Amino acid sequence: MSTTQTATATSLLRFATAGSVDDGKSTLVGRLLHDSKSVLADQLEAVEHASRRRGQQAPDLALLTDGLRAEREQGITIDVAYRYFATARRRFILADTPGHVQYTRNMVTGASTAELAVVLVDARNGVVEQTRRHAAVAALLRVPHVVLAVNKMDLVDYAEPVFAAIAAEFTAYAASLGVKDVVAVPISALAGDNVVEPSAAMDWYGGPTLLEHLETVPVGTDPDAEPARFPVQYVIRPQSEEHHDYRGYAG
Template sequence: MTTSVTDDAATSLLRFATAGSVDDGKSTLVGRLLHDSKSVLTDQLEALAHASRDRGTGAPDLALLTDGLRAEREQGITIDVAYRYFATPRRRFILADTPGHVQYTRNMVTGASTAQTAVVLVDARNGVVEQTRRHLAVAALLRVPYVLLAVNKMDLVGYAEAVFAAIAAEFTAYARGLGVCEVTAVPVSALAGDNVVTPSAHMDWYGGPTVLEYLETVPVVTDPAAEPARFPVQYTIRPQTTTHPDYRGYAGRITSGVLRVGDVVTVLPSGHTSTITAIDTLGHSADIAWAPQSITLHLADDLDVSRGDLITPAASAPQITQDVEATVCHLADQPLLPGARVLLKHITRTVRALVKDIPSRLTLEDLSQHPNPGRLNANDIGRVTLRTAEPLALDPYATSRHTGSFLLIDPADGTTLAGGVMDTR
């Protein structure tokens, strides 16, 4: 069966994450967005009304649409990353509503790791605070290409244009210092619905998009050929059947790019080269496959290929190295120290590694690098150098968010210690 990239003519999909400090109104904004865009089913509305009555609120509490855990409702804060799927006639969305509390910054890293846009909320009464800067730093670290600043609770500052302008200017300047150039600012009141889905009647001085209009029109890169092809092997298939006694396929999901029958590819880290002879997808043969399809590849040569190997076009193969220079966001309560022995998980491959040095830590206040901090504590962002026990095929994160990122794991109990991105070379 012959296919082409253009056969996958699905409606464009936007993955976005919300972030902001505690009580800035993220869950209310998300609830308002879902409610006013008519993305909430009737039974969900009935459950919302019932839960709101139980909490003693007159009007439906829209924050309960995303704060689904019992502990979240009792405390009135978001703890877990809440994923919501909805659609409008113009676009499909996957939304990650992330916690605002400093303790749960690690959850924001999870939610933003696959986001194409970050919606950062700021309370109009408080302006840009430390957690705002931390969330912006995480978005910059993860190279989220577009950021929407939602200045919320404008109704509590009399819908004052000057308040909005001052916050937008400070936020934008800080974002540009981090390398985030695409910033759009919208004044909103999530509780009242101003500029969330419908334009506000209280802010005639604002002529920009609503939050939904922004989300429906922000550019989304949908060309699977935009990045070099990368195929991490998850499993080697050898069915040992009488009908196919010599069957050998390599199963996995293409993380980026396009693969075609006839492509000359390299298996990393071994460096062996072969040619793609067949591609199986969903029980059918195909001449071409692209990210994020799950497929089985067949190669012309009988190579030693196993889980953790990376198959990539020979002409665009990433660097093989055991010396890793990267920027990490430390997520665990225990500090990360030079000399620590860790596990490094890179796509489907996990190897032992040593933390050789921590050259610097980012200072959020002025974006300076504090040299030789000696450790990284929870939520710190800093540069590290690592030595791995086995070679890895690593891209700079600027080239690929998939093969340029990794996790550091505690070998004793499996706790995730840090999320890291390869520095540009």
């Protein structure tokens, strides 16, 4: 039995997660999929089984996107995981990207087609080097919209001053990169606060939930109708003299 919703709307938003390692990107994606009823029953059952096997009482929603064996064993994201889901208002293609600095290339790949970047920040740690790096990548790729998701608010007692300080610091840094469209949302991906449903623990926040913003943010024209582009990730240069003039382009 499937719990997947079918969208009646035709608009499509491509977005990517970003942020430092362990800031909760995969958990957020899993929460979005779960709470928007976009997870098949057998997928949820597999996650519950894997979570119990690892000694966890509650389902680890991050396992919905961490598909490689190394990812599941190490509890990290290595490759880009693409997921499709839909609500009654919009269809979505999301890219869950890795946070480790050595996998930044994969983050660039995931963000290269995004119209919106969700940059996660751990409320306990604030804006860190990898946060700035991913924000700079989004600016370099000219991602039109940026959402700052201040995650793990439950671990700082849902304190408004913590959220306000992080939002001010990130917004100022984004402005220095030329990014003006930044929406900050305080969330707890683990508990589900302000992801799909409003949080009763953060009644001081009067803005939209993350999903509500994703459903209503303006999107551009369909990229499929625009001239074709081939994003180049690296250049292949043979070592042999016979083909010294050859260049291969990979993306």
